[in-house]
Amino acid sequence: MASTTSDTAVADTKPFDIVATYNELLRSDADLTMPIAAIEALVLLLTHSASSTISETLDLLEKSTAHLKRSIPNPIGLSAGTDLFQRYLITTLQRPGQLGPAGDFKAIRTHLLSNGRLFIRRAKESRDKIAAFGRGFIRDGSTILTNGGSRAVAALLQKAADEEGGPSAVRFRVIYVLSSTSQESKHPNEEPEGMETVRALRAKGVPVSTIPESAVAYSLGKADMVIVGAEGVVENGGIVSRMGTYQIGLLAKAIGKPFYVVAESHKFVRLYPLGQYDLPIEQQVVEFKSEEDLAEERKQQSSVADTNGDTPIKLPLCDSVDFTPPHLISALITDSGVLTPSAVSEELIKIWF
Amino acid sequence: MNRKLGLRRCVGRLWHHFFFHKMVEPSNPAPTAPVSPPVSSTPEQATLATENPPQTLPIRDSKPTQPTGDAPASTDGATDKPLTAAELKKKAKADKAARRIRQKLEREGNTTGSTAPTPSVGAQPRQPNTPKKDAAGTGSAQKGPRAPPPRRGSGPVAQTGSVLVEQKKKKDDKKVAVFGHLYGQQRRVTVGGATKEVHPAILALGMQLVDYTICGSSARCVATLLAFKRVIESYTTPMGTSLARHLTTHLSSQITYLSTCRPLSISQGNAIRALKLFIAGIDPSTPEASAKISLCEYIDSFIREKITVADQVIADSAAQKVQDGDVIVTFAGSSIVKHTLLLAHNQGKRFRVSIIDSRPLFEGKSLARDLANSGLDVQYSLVHSITHAVKDATKVFLGAHAMTSNGGLYSRVGTALVAISPTASPSTASSSTRLPMPTSSYPWTPPVSLAVPTPDTHAPPAPENKKGGNRTPAPESPVIPHKTSSSPLADWHNTPNLQLLNIMYDVTPAEYVDMVITEMGSLPPSAVPIVHRMVTNL
Numbered sequence: 021m022a023s024t025t026s027d028t029a030v031a032d033t034k035p036f037d038i039v040a041t042y043n044e045l046l047r048s049d050a051d052l053t054m055p056i057a058a059i060e061a062l063v064l065l066l067t068h069s070a071s072s073t074i075s076e077t078l079d080l081l082e083k084s085t086a087h088l089k090r091s092i093p094n095p096i097g098l099s100a101g102t103d104l105f106q107r108y109l110i111t112t113l114q115r116p117g118q119l120g121p122a123g124d125f126k127a128i129r130t131h132l133l134s135n136g137r138l139f140i141r142r143a144k145e146s147r148d149k150i151a152a153f154g155r156g157f158i159r160d161g162s163t164i165l166t167n168g169g170s171r172a173v174a175a176l177l178q179k180a181a182d183e184e185g186g187p188s189a190v191r192f193r194v195i196y197v198l199s200s201t202s203q204e205s206k207h208p209n210e211e212p213e214g215m216e217t218v219r220a221l222r223a224k225g226v227p228v229s230t231i232p233e234s235a236v237a238y239s240l241g242k243a244d245m246v247i248v249g250a251e252g253v254v255e256n257g258g259i260v261s262r263m264g265t266y267q268i269g270l271l272a273k274a275i276g277k278p279f280y281v282v283a284e285s286h287k288f289v290r291l292y293p294l295g296q297y298d299l300p301i302e303q304q305v306v307e308f309k310s311e312e313d314l315a316e317e318r319k320q321q322s323s324v325a326d327t328n329g330d331t332p333i334k335l336p337l338c339d340s341v342d343f344t345p346p347h348l349i350s351a352l353i354t355d356s357g358v359l360t361p362s363a364v365s366e367e368l369i370k371i372w373f
Numbered sequence: 374m375n376r377k378l379g380l381r382r383c384v385g386r387l388w389h390h391f392f393f394h395k396m397v398e399p400s401n402p403a404p405t406a407p408v409s410p411p412v413s414s415t416p417e418q419a420t421l422a423t424e425n426p427p428q429t430l431p432i433r434d435s436k437p438t439q440p441t442g443d444a445p446a447s448t449d450g451a452t453d454k455p456l457t458a459a460e461l462k463k464k465a466k467a468d469k470a471a472r473r474i475r476q477k478l479e480r481e482g483n484t485t486g487s488t489a490p491t492p493s494v495g496a497q498p499r500q501p502n503t504p505k506k507d508a509a510g511t512g513s514a515q516k517g518p519r520a521p522p523p524r525r526g527s528g529p530v531a532q533t534g535s536v537l538v539e540q541k542k543k544k545d546d547k548k549v550a551v552f553g554h555l556y557g558q559q560r561r562v563t564v565g566g567a568t569k570e571v572h573p574a575i576l577a578l579g580m581q582l583v584d585y586t587i588c589g590s591s592a593r594c595v596a597t598l599l600a601f602k603r604v605i606e607s608y609t610t611p612m613g614t615s616l617a618r619h620l621t622t623h624l625s626s627q628i629t630y631l632s633t634c635r636p637l638s639i640s641q642g643n644a645i646r647a648l649k650l651f652i653a654g655i656d657p658s659t660p661e662a663s664a665k666i667s668l669c670e671y672i673d674s675f676i677r678e679k680i681t682v683a684d685q686v687i688a689d690s691a692a693q694k695v696q697d698g699d700v701i702v703t704f705a706g707s708s709i710v711k712h713t714l715l716l717a718h719n720q721g722k723r724f725r726v727s728i729i730d731s732r733p734l735f736e737g738k739s740l741a742r743d744l745a746n747s748g749l750d751v752q753y754s755l756v757h758s759i760t761h762a763v764k765d766a767t768k769v770f771l772g773a774h775a776m777t778s779n780g781g782l783y784s785r786v787g788t789a790l791v792a793i794s795p796t797a798s799p800s801t802a803s804s805s806t807r808l809p810m811p812t813s814s815y816p817w818t819p820p821v822s823l824a825v826p827t828p829d830t831h832a833p834p835a836p837e838n839k840k841g842g843n844r845t846p847a848p849e850s851p852v853i854p855h856k857t858s859s860s861p862l863a864d865w866h867n868t869p870n871l872q873l874l875n876i877m878y879d880v881t882p883a884e885y886v887d888m889v890i891t892e893m894g895s896l897p898p899s900a901v902p903i904v905h906r907m908v909t910n911l
Contacts, residue, residue, distance in 0.1 A: 256888070256897040292888055292895040294694065294768070346897070362899035369903055372894070 036068040038084045039091040042098070051171060054251070055101025055286050056143045058088065062105050063136040066129070074113055074128070081106060094301050094341060096252045096260050100289040105136065107372060146284045146355035147172050151179035154247075154282060154353040160191040162244040165236070165277075167197035168262040169213035170249020172282040174220070176353070177247075181224040194221055194228045195239050199264060213262075233264050237271050246272045250283040253354075255292045255368055257346035257361025259283065260299065269348035278350040285354045288368050293343050303340045570626045574603040579634035585734060589708055590774045591680050594640035597631065601648065602672045605665055615657040616664050621649055639775040639783070647675060683892035688712035691770065691890045692720060699724040699767045704784075704791040706736030707772020711743060714770070718749050727766065731756035731787045733875055756787050763794045771881075773889075778905060780883030780898030789881040 042061040046052055052060070065084055066077065085102040089095040109132060150172055158164060158180040166173050177194060198212040218228050231239050240246075246268055250259035259265070259281050272279040293299050309317075346361035356367060562583055564576045571579075578600045581587040587596045604627055610616045628645060631637065637645070651671050655664050687709055695701065695717035701724055703710050714726055726749055730737030741753040754762045763769075769791060775783040782788065865871050883898040890896075893904050 255895060290894065294887055298694075298696075362897060365896050365900035366903045369893070369896075369900065369907065 036065060038062075038065055038088050041065070042088060042092070051144065051147075053143070053171070053284065053287065054097030055099075055104065056140055058098035058101035059105045059136065059143075060140050061088070062102060063133060063140070066136075067133060077129075078106075078109065078113075081109065094251075094339060096289060096291065096299065096301065096341070097287065099291070100252055100287050103290055104286060104371070105139075108135075108139070143284060143286050146286070147175045148179075149355040150282055150284065150353055151176045153355070153358055154280070155180050157245065157247070157280060157353070158192050163193045163195060163242055165195040165197065165240060165243035165246045165268070166248060167214070167233075167264060167268060168199065168249055169217070170262075170282065172284060173247055173249045174217040176282055177217070177221055177226070178224065181221060181226050192226065194218075194226055195243055196228055196230045197233055197236055197264070197268065198230050199262065200232050200234075233267075236268055237275075240271055240275045240277060243277060245278045245280060247280045247282060247353075250281050250287060251341055252289040252291065253281070253283050253287050253352060253364055254289055254343070255365050257349065257352070257364040258293070259344045259349065259352075260289070260291075260293070260341050261344060263305070263340045263342050266296070266342040266344045266348075269344045273348050279348055281344075281349055281352045283352060283354055285356045285367065288364060288371070290368060290372065295345075296343050299341070299343060301341070305340055567630050568626055570623060571630045572600070572604040572607065572627060574600040575627045575630060579631055582631065582635040588734065588736070589706075590638045590640040591684070591708060593638050594644050595676055595680060597641050598644055598648070598672050598676055601627070602669050605668050605672075608665070610661055616659070616661055617652055617655045617657050620652050624649070624652075644675065644679075648672065684709055684712055686892040687890050688716045690895060692717040692722075694768065694888075694890075695722050695724055696767075697723050700727060700765050701725070702727045702729060702763055702766040702769045702791065703740070704729045704737070704769075704771055704788050705731070705734070706738075706740035707770075710770045710772050711740055714744060714749065715747055718744075718747060725750045725752065727752040727754070727762045729754055729756055729759055729762050729787075729791055733786070733877065736785070756790060759790065759794050763791070774878060776889060776898070776901045777880060778902045780886065780889075780901050782881040782883075782886050782889075782898075783878055784881065786876045786879045789879045789885075792881040792885040 038061050041064055042057055045057040045060055046054070049057075062081060062084065065080070069077075069080055085106065088102065089099060092098060112132060112135070113128065154176045158177070164177070166177070180192065196214055196218050198214055200212075218230060221228050229239075248259075248261060248265050248268065250261045250265075252260040254260060261281075269279050291300070346364075349361045352359045352361065352364065354367075359367065564580060567576060567579075578587070578596055581596070582593065587593055601624065604624065605620070608620060608623060610619055624645075628637070631641075648668075648671070652668065655667070659667075691709075691713040695713070699722075701714065703714075703726065717724065726744055728737040728741045728744075728751060730741075730753065737753060741751050745751045752762065771782065771784060771788050771792060773782050773784050777783055782792065862873070865873055886898045888895050889898055889901060891904060893907070896904060
């Protein structure tokens, strides 16, 4: 039974490529976060597949999730979404009643799909909710240091700028830390992440200063607080975020500035990293090379024309992440309220049990 | 940095603790056997007195000059001159009392463990200071400035001086007064005197608990449940009562017997509570046979769900945390840590294990043997070489006896030391536990305390003598003396100035625990109360 279902599942997924769908979704909608894109891809998968039993559906879901996670270099963010969706499916299916295991599967399926879409819509709205919660943190005359290209942070800052009632009333300033790694990447002409937000804020009359990452310690004295985004919020209340966030957190702690994280609650991941090197991804950050190694690498690059085998995909430096431990975080501003890091595990337990 | 400071503060407070009770001498070379060497400890106490003026000052508001005059006096240990007239007057009674006790004690060559004047036995010249300082330490709340110096039961002794009380003292004085609350009731060492209701299976279990044949929180829990199963199987409801009503009381007498053998572990307590709840829920109209069957099934499923399967789940998720090249440090012998490491090894991970072991039970030996037999790379060291063992540790795995509701890790004594040590290096401590079961009635001590006062914290010092093997039960004493005369502790009951303290558990503060691996997933220690709430609500 199990083998036949898996066979059909594989046969079904062939025309529908979940990885391509996921990437396409992310590309098409700039407002989409990774977990939401993953959920949307899974919902699309379910609409495309013709599964007719619960176990078939779950099996298909599990296989596609595993496939998706394998194919994406940094699956931390999307795993929050896939886990959430899977959990949601299972709890819905276990619930007694018309939609329970005894009910009509067709009805269950349509219910799942419609609810999945509802979930996506709600998740998109959560950014506004966060902005509403976080607005109180930005006071008159304050200076905020931020980094990366987090849309939640951008939404929060823009909301704060709007709320003050037009350009004349804006009374906060922003120090924007621009990543230098993205400039070193393949596209040297590409503007660093976050420039869009910088432009938008400047258009609203918010004075913005852009600094390189090396100037964070120097500039922190002028900032009143640090607000950063996150790719994933892990179980102990720490965050997985753009490379460089950890050092900002450390510096903020050392200088005594509050360090706030803005993240949607669907970014909570059931992951418990114990340190920087305990993340479930491969990153090429610290690499020791001698001249010999470099020469060999060059030779290999010229001879082998990118044969991407089954080896785990390594994350390029510009997309690398680090882990900011919970003791550096003052509070997490989420759509379910402002939480302390220790409250994250409670929220996660609530979702999972 | 913070942790280091915290540790220092904690040590400082412990010192303070010792100083005021003057029972355990800080300079003691053997931590489990606080033989009091009063002379060597004197300077240390004096320095402490000068170091902690804020703590000594408020008590002596009536005589502002004292704290400074006091310390030197005890340092050179030869003068009682610097005392003011007021103080001399205040201490008149105390001196008399203390002197009387001292004379008696000298005659008998014995120390009074639970009375203040004890340390004065060896250091007569500084004796007048001793009770005064003691009054400062203990009399803050109830005694006031004119407090009579000797604390607790020593007053009546001094006044009556009767031989009767003296003998009672002799019996008590083998207890270290600071930890007096840990001793609890006397341990049973034979089956003699057990009530007739106690089932033979329970009698046997009790003896196994007494001599640590069954040791470890889950082993004790499983053994207890299995013994209860036999009790239930051979149980017949007496006429005129129902099973639901009577079986609980029948079990209670078994439990009482067990708890006199060794205080019940928290896991046992939780299992018993669950079982009693189930019994209470049995419909009185159920036929006895079917009720017994359902009870036995309940016990089986309890063991399966809460222990066997939970162990597997925990070992599974803990093994995921083991990575190639890790150096895993563990302390003593936890069955769940053993499962984890074996599982990780079977998964083909290459890592090294460093086992730190210590008294009282040397449980790490069997763990080291088992792991080495399975082909793991094992290093075994005792706790005194902890800095070396911990130096290149990458992770610390600790088994938990229980988790306290503030996230503290309650485990075999020495665990706190291991958990605190790696903070110098960027390693992580994680503990794996099942059923994090803090109890609301838990008697909390300040977080600095590494020894929490629960009844089971103190075990009779028997295991220390274990290597002598030849143990014979001695009904009168909590200690099992052994006959080999080679041990310096062979005749400790009659050795003057010798008190034994054999603490079995300690509590690691939550900040030293990075992760708690439970069957409900990995959690930060701060989530322990949440899990507890969920588990009890289910």
